[in-house]
Every structure is written in structure tokens, then in C-alpha cells.
Amino acid sequence: MDTQNKIKTMILKESETLELKKSTSELKEAIISISSILNKHQKGEVYFGIKDNGEIFGQDISDTTLREISKTISDHIEPKIFPKIEKIIINKKSCIKIEFHGKDMPYFAHGRSYMRVGTENKQLTVKELENIILHKNKENLRWDNQVCEKASLKDVEKEKLLTYLKKSGLAYSSIKDSLERLEVLSDKKILNAGVLLFTKNPRKFFKSAKLRCAVFLNNDSSIILDRKEFEDDVLSLIQKAQDYVLEHINLGMKVEGLYRIDIPEINIEALRESIINAFCHRDYREYESVEVAIFKDRVEIRNPGGVYGDITLDQILKGQAPVERRNPLIADLFKRISFGEKWGRGIKLILSKEPGTMFKSFPNGFITIFKRKETTKKSSKNKGVGKGVGKGVGNLSVNELKILDLITENHKITKKEMSRILTKKIVEYNIESLKFKGKLRRIGPDKGGYWEIIK
Structure with a gap:
């Protein structure tokens, strides 16, 4: 009785989670609305006997009516859902209320998938459907939190682990306990992120765990002056990438007192942030490595894997992007030792230090481009x-x-x-x-x- 009294005073209006139907003659359309709402909000309500403007119309309802609704939902929505279907009285008129919920997206109605947009049901494109599936399985599809079956605790280099723990302010007890505390161990098996940071030779397990660097004579790659490849743990590779760039770009100089201070033509903070981003956010499923390419007019930091998730580079540059990380475990391990800004804020830091920096994102790669500066005139201050x-x-x-x-x-x-x-x-x-x-x-x-x- 209390429920009926509440409904008497309720004003119903269609929304992204509420659908109103005049009668069960619109059951097929209601089935589409249910799947559409589930794909967007994972729960919602449908009423029969109410016009879409909220006017209570009512309809004849029997036990057979309720069973037919239940059977139709069961037959035409996949995966299966188990809604609550009941007869209610609103303003002395009989109506049907269906409450439903589910998190097993995507849901299909009559073999097609829809998404709720306002009060409309929009049929999903193949790409949109693919994104729902990827989002649903994001944790399972991640690379950094997967077990590396070939690696064992014997592959961990204790000195690397001790160095990391000292930087992060954590005490060492044992290799096993330390890895568990860092959440890179599962049932005595090392996760991929742990292999990258703490094993003697990560490339033994992942061919992509390397760094390629090159210096070119001109503004194209036709003549190579120097080329090197490095294999090591990911933290060491970050340092080697930075050292390589600083070794091959121009250094400005100034003297403070009796000491010379070197000033690289590219800001070190911006350079380091771009290198950290490359290793942190790259796609480790791709065989290609992180690359440093030094040209006469620019320096490029390249990594496999473009901008991750449903966001765009333009959204990141405008500060409109929600946080989506391809390798959240690696990012958290970096954060413990103050390696890198949050995704999006790192680009903001780079631009604050090097305003002329450009970024390019492709489906299979991301490039940070630093403009090299003109050689300055000699200064008597550098004597x-x-x-x-x-x-x-x-x-x-x-x-x-x-x-x-x-x-x-x-x-x-x-x-x-x-x-x-x-x-x-x-x-x-x-x-x-x-x-x-x-x-x-x-x-x-x-x-x-x-x-x-x-x-």
C-alpha cells in the first residue's frame, strides 16, 4: 500500500535509465530499450501503461501477460538477464514495472546491440561494440599485470630490487616479501611489470625490452652518424636514453663563481618526462622498442602504442582527457620513486619547459618531438x-x-x-x-x- 501511495504522487519522465511504453504492444521496442540502457548504465526501469509524455494510461494485465513479458525478455536479450516484473497501480490504473540490472556488457536485443543516448536507442557500430568489449575485458587484456610464466624468483637481481626499495623508502625483508609488497608477485610467479624492473635480463623474456638510439647527419635518416642498442631493466634504459641525448646535443654554458654549469639545448626535465612516458605508456605487446632519434633540427622520442583508450591527443592537450593508463601497475611503480607525472599532466609539464614541443599519435605509435635550438654566439662569460x-x-x-x-x-x-x-x-x-x-x-x-x- 505504501508503494502504491508513493507511485500516486510520482511524476515519471523518460531519461537515460527510464523508458515509458503505452502498452505491451510495444514490447519489441522495450526489449531494445532494456539492452540499450544496460549497455550504458547497467541498470534501469521500463513501465508499460504510461505514455512517453508521462500520462498514466493503464492496460489490462493478467498473469499470462507477465509470463509473456518474462519469456520475451529471456528469448531476445543476450546475455540472459533476470528482471523483476510486477503489476502496480498508479492513479487507480494498472501498469507494469520492470526493474533490471546487469554488468555483462555488451547486451544484444534481437541480435543487435544498442546504446542509450538521452531517451533514444542508438545502434552501435562495429568500432563502438569493439570498444565496449575491450573496456569490459580491460583488466584481462592488460599486459603489465599478467604472470610471466618463464620467469622465477631466481631471475630477480637483488641489487636492483634493493636500489628501488631504497628510492621508494621501503625496507627490504626478502625478495619474495618485497615483490609481494610491490604487488608484482602472484602465487610465487613474477608479473610482467616486475620482470621489466627487477630481473637480471628482461629481454630474455620480452624481445621488446630494449632501447634503440641513433644520430643522423641531417634532418632525415639517410646518413647515420651513430647507432646504439641497449638492453637492461626499464629504469636503467630510461637513464641511458637521457644520457645518450645529452651526449649528442649542444650544451650551453654559464659560470657561477668558479664553477661551470652546463645548460642543454633541450630542458632536462622535459626530456626526462618524455622518456619516462615512452617506457611507461608504451604497448609492450608490440615487438618494436622505444627509440631515440637525434636529427640536425630536432630530437624525437618514439614508443610503440598510440594514445590509449577512448581519449584523443587533442583532448589530452586541452586538458579534457580522463585518466586512462595502458600500464597502471608500471605507472604505480614509477610513481613510488617519483618517476613521471600523471598521464596528461606529463605533457603539460613538457610544454611548460619546452613550449615548442610537438606530439604525434598513431594507432601503433606515439612521438614526442623537441625542436633543437640554434647555436648561440660565443660569450665572454664562459672563459x-x-x-x-x-x-x-x-x-x-x-x-x-x-x-x-x-x-x-x-x-x-x-x-x-x-x-x-x-x-x-x-x-x-x-x-x-x-x-x-x-x-x-x-x-x-x-x-x-x-x-x-x-x-
């Missing part, structure tokens, strides 16, 4: 740097400084002798660069001549 070669050097790369140091020690040193320390291409490229910048010139022939550093 007294290094071994006497740093006077007014302006912006020079690490390799250029190495060559100047070698020449300072032996001004008759040959390119061949330098190539025993650096590669032939690096020597040739950087000597030409130093000549172009007005820092170096050759006096006399190749044999019998010498180098002169221009102060």
Missing part, C-alpha cells in the same frame, strides 16, 4: 672552462668538447687517432661542425699539419 678549450665555446655538444679536449692534449692528433676513441663518422661530423661554428681550423696539410682551436 676558464674545461682544459682551456671552453673560452667562449657557446653551445657545443659533448662530442665536440671531447674533440677539443683531444686537440688541446695533442694539436697534431689525426682524425684516425680520434676515431679510436670516437667513431669515424662522429669525428668527421663534429670537426666539420666545429669549423662551421668558428671554433676550429686546420693549419697545413693532412700530413704534417696541425689543429688550431679558435679562442
Whole structure:
């Protein structure tokens, strides 16, 4: 009786979770609405005997009517649901109320799938249906929280684990207990994220666990000056990627007191954040590795796997994107040791430090592009740097400084002798660069001549 009194004063209006039907002659349409609401909200209500404007119309109802509704729902909605179907009285008129719920999306009505949009039922496209299935199975489809069947506790390098625990402020008890505390162990089996961070050789288990770096002569990849590949745990690879870039880009210099301070042409915080993002958010199911490509006019940080989830790069750049992470366990492990910002905020940090940075996202990859800066004019403020070669050097790369140091020690040193320390291409490229910048010139022939550093 109380329920009926409440219904007497209730004003019903169609919404994303409520559907009104004049009579059970519209049962087929109601079935579609039920599946549509389930796919959007996982629960809802349908009333028969009420017009879509909320007017109570009523209808004749028998036990057979209720059984037929139940059977029709059972026959035409997949997966099966078990709704509550009851006869109710509203304003002295008989109506039917159906309450339903379910989380086994996607639901199909008469063999098709729909999504509630306002008070309408929109048939889903193949892509939209695929996204629902992926979202539903997101945890099962994740890579970082899966067990690595081939790895065991014997593969864990204790020193790597101890270093990580110290950085994260956690105490060490045993390898097993420590991994369990970090949530990278399941039934004595190491999860993929744990293998990446703590094993002796992660690439033994995952061929994609590597870093590729290259320096190119011009603005394209036609001539390679240097190329290296690194294999290690993911934290070490992040450091190696950063070191490689800093070794091959220009360094500005300033003197504070008696000390020289190097200023890379690309902000270190922005560079490091982009490298961390590449390893944290990459798709580890893809065979390709994270790549660092250094061109004459730019530096690119590339990783397999584009922007993850239903968000777009444009939404991220505008700050409109909800947090969706491809590898949340890896991200949490990074966060414990203050590696990286939250997804979306990392890009904001990069842009705050390097406003000209560009980003490109593809279905199978993501690229961060830093513009390289023009070499600045020499400055008298840089006197007294290094071994006497740093006077007014302006912006020079690490390799250029190495060559100047070698020449300072032996001004008759040959390119061949330098190539025993650096590669032939690096020597040739950087000597030409130093000549172009007005820092170096050759006096006399190749044999019998010498180098002169221009102060």
C-alpha cells in the first residue's frame, strides 16, 4: 500500500535509465530499450501503461501477460538477464514495472546491440561494440599485470630490487616479501611489470625490452652518424636514453663563481618526462622498442602504442582527457620513486619547459618531438672552462668538447687517432661542425699539419 501511495504522487519522465511504453504492444521496442540502457548504465526501469509524455494510461494485465513479458525478455536479450516484473497501480490504473540490472556488457536485443543516448536507442557500430568489449575485458587484456610464466624468483637481481626499495623508502625483508609488497608477485610467479624492473635480463623474456638510439647527419635518416642498442631493466634504459641525448646535443654554458654549469639545448626535465612516458605508456605487446632519434633540427622520442583508450591527443592537450593508463601497475611503480607525472599532466609539464614541443599519435605509435635550438654566439662569460678549450665555446655538444679536449692534449692528433676513441663518422661530423661554428681550423696539410682551436 505504501508503494502504491508513493507511485500516486510520482511524476515519471523518460531519461537515460527510464523508458515509458503505452502498452505491451510495444514490447519489441522495450526489449531494445532494456539492452540499450544496460549497455550504458547497467541498470534501469521500463513501465508499460504510461505514455512517453508521462500520462498514466493503464492496460489490462493478467498473469499470462507477465509470463509473456518474462519469456520475451529471456528469448531476445543476450546475455540472459533476470528482471523483476510486477503489476502496480498508479492513479487507480494498472501498469507494469520492470526493474533490471546487469554488468555483462555488451547486451544484444534481437541480435543487435544498442546504446542509450538521452531517451533514444542508438545502434552501435562495429568500432563502438569493439570498444565496449575491450573496456569490459580491460583488466584481462592488460599486459603489465599478467604472470610471466618463464620467469622465477631466481631471475630477480637483488641489487636492483634493493636500489628501488631504497628510492621508494621501503625496507627490504626478502625478495619474495618485497615483490609481494610491490604487488608484482602472484602465487610465487613474477608479473610482467616486475620482470621489466627487477630481473637480471628482461629481454630474455620480452624481445621488446630494449632501447634503440641513433644520430643522423641531417634532418632525415639517410646518413647515420651513430647507432646504439641497449638492453637492461626499464629504469636503467630510461637513464641511458637521457644520457645518450645529452651526449649528442649542444650544451650551453654559464659560470657561477668558479664553477661551470652546463645548460642543454633541450630542458632536462622535459626530456626526462618524455622518456619516462615512452617506457611507461608504451604497448609492450608490440615487438618494436622505444627509440631515440637525434636529427640536425630536432630530437624525437618514439614508443610503440598510440594514445590509449577512448581519449584523443587533442583532448589530452586541452586538458579534457580522463585518466586512462595502458600500464597502471608500471605507472604505480614509477610513481613510488617519483618517476613521471600523471598521464596528461606529463605533457603539460613538457610544454611548460619546452613550449615548442610537438606530439604525434598513431594507432601503433606515439612521438614526442623537441625542436633543437640554434647555436648561440660565443660569450665572454664562459672563459676558464674545461682544459682551456671552453673560452667562449657557446653551445657545443659533448662530442665536440671531447674533440677539443683531444686537440688541446695533442694539436697534431689525426682524425684516425680520434676515431679510436670516437667513431669515424662522429669525428668527421663534429670537426666539420666545429669549423662551421668558428671554433676550429686546420693549419697545413693532412700530413704534417696541425689543429688550431679558435679562442
